[in-house]
Amino acid sequence: MTVTYLLLARLPEGRLDAFDRYESAVLPLLAEHGGRLERRLRSLDDRVEAHLVSFPDDEHFAAYRADPRRSSAAPLLEASGAATELLAVRDV
Template identity: 45%
Template sequence: MIDSGEADGLLLVAVVDMSPGDPARGKQYEDAVLALLPRHGGTLQQRLHSTDARSEVHVIRFESRAGYNTFMSDPDRLSLRASFAEAAPTTRVIEVAEPHI
């Protein structure tokens, strides 16, 4: 695990699966939520889309674990989640580390 005090911060990969009923609406949700990252010290480093537009993979870096925690509890993010309801995607987040050679 990456220590929250480590200079490189926290590196995450998010595997996002859009709602089968409305993948376009799921993308709208992701666009809105990803725009909130900078207010918590987060940076979207890469955003990849599956060829069928039903999944995305995000590489996200936070300056600290605390920034990630405040992003997850951001009232605007939670409100978006509620307003998109069933159209909101499901996401699996994996903490990763870059090899130090």
């Protein structure tokens, strides 16, 4: 059963570069774990980014989250100061 998540990242002003470096490191890992980036949207003021991602199942998503390369990129996310929210979502 496919699982879909919506990630919202709220970015402090002036920290977009660190967030982009983090994204460049972790987004390519999605495909290795069966994930797919369905949409990547950013607000016009560059302060909020939204990702819609899907995985074949919860196990694939868990493997992506546990990937050590993702963990090693965590300092970039911390440096960006992004406040993130992850929601499991469904089509309605």
